[in-house]
Amino acid sequence: MVRDDELHIIQVQAIAGISLPTTLVVKKFQNENLALQVDDNVKYHYISEMFLLASNSHDNIIKVVDLIQWEDAIMLVYEYPVNGSLQSWLHQPMDAGRPLSWPVRRLIAIGVAKGLCHMHHRCKRPIIHNNINSNNILLDQNFKPVIASFDAAQMNMAGLDQPLPMVGLPLGNFGYAAPEYGVAASELTEKVDTYSFGVLMLELVTGRMANEAGADGHLATWAWKNFTKLMANQQEMFQSAVDRDIPDQARYMKEMATVFMLGVDCTVGNPQQRPSMRMALKRLRRGCGRGPFRGLLTCYLL
Incomplete structure (x- = not known):
């Protein structure tokens, strides 16, 4: 042992x-x-x-x-990057007088997506991390994120989208783990990382803890149950879900809404319906914040 x-x-x-x-x-x-x-x-x-x-x-x-x-x-x-983990900045602020701004959160989102995109699509053999969460995202002096903790990672010798044997749920990943982990006969693909990445996007926008249970379940479940109400009509509804610690929110509201919807899309129950990390990265870079706020939901459901 x-x-x-x-x-x-x-x-x-x-x-x-x-x-x-x-x-x-x-x-x-x-x-x-x-x-x-x-x-x-x-x-x-x-x-x-x-x-x-x-x-x-x-x-x-x-x-x-x-x-x-x-x-x-x-x-x-x-x-060890000097700014510690993303979790400590979101939930145990290292500098209470300096919350993470939206541009910094956007930088973190894109950086994590780039790292996962590299692992899934640009390595000779795809690598599944299996343990993406805010505690395993470390931030350097410029808040550039690095993905850490490869204890549970697997190299998929069969290639992208090919199933791997089930591994145990890594400690600390409750709330980030895709539902496939709870199915005894399930096999894993790189889409388990996509799911965890989606939870991370929801966490960046809302400031909620991924594993904090509420009346509507954990963060991903809550987002799925409420996204139509939050996105379909008035901007004020969505604003109520945004992390209050984010300064100058009105300036970035549409962009935060696009990232929220990306998080929702990445956490669908069926792994085949989740976007690839290549597509997730494209969506982050491109954004979808054109037109009136009520058009955002339609944009993502096309």
Whole structure:
């Protein structure tokens, strides 16, 4: 058995080849029985993650900067972006006087979409992350997002849209997990990442926690039950769903509505009806905020 991976965040003052001072994350792989040395099972886990990241180099994907090997453990060292996780900014503000503006949230949305698009469409073999959530999106000094935590990631040797065997629901992904995870006979495709990405879009617009249950269920369920009412008539209805911490909301209301609708489309129950990440990225870049507000719903239902 391999012990659950340990993460250690450390401040570094002096190390060759890295701008200093900086923060690093050390991820430790070792046997569940600490008296045992590194065996093939431990090596398999760290080699799998190393291989996925080595074949997956992109500005919006976390990078390994070093490997440390001892007799009883192997450690991967990553750069840790200075602004921490998206979750901490949305739900535990690191700087209460500086909430995330909509342009910054838009930058984050596009960056995550670019990273997932690269994984699904531009790698030689598609990679499914399986654990996209706001805690696994890290932000650098300019709030550029990087996708982290590849513990549950899978490389699909059969190619895009081909099913993979079911994996267990990753810890911390409740509220972001596609409904396929709850079906015993289900097989997974890259559309599970699309679903989680959609929840992330809803989270960016509304500021709601993905797994916060309410009368209408979790965030994705709530959005599906209410989007017609929120989008069809008056802008004021949609504005009531927008995160109140976003400054200058009126200026960006139409754009936020398009991202909200993208989130709704990405979280449909049938994975075949979800857009690909390539299409999701195109929609984010292009937007659909033309014409009167009440036309947005029609635009997305065509």
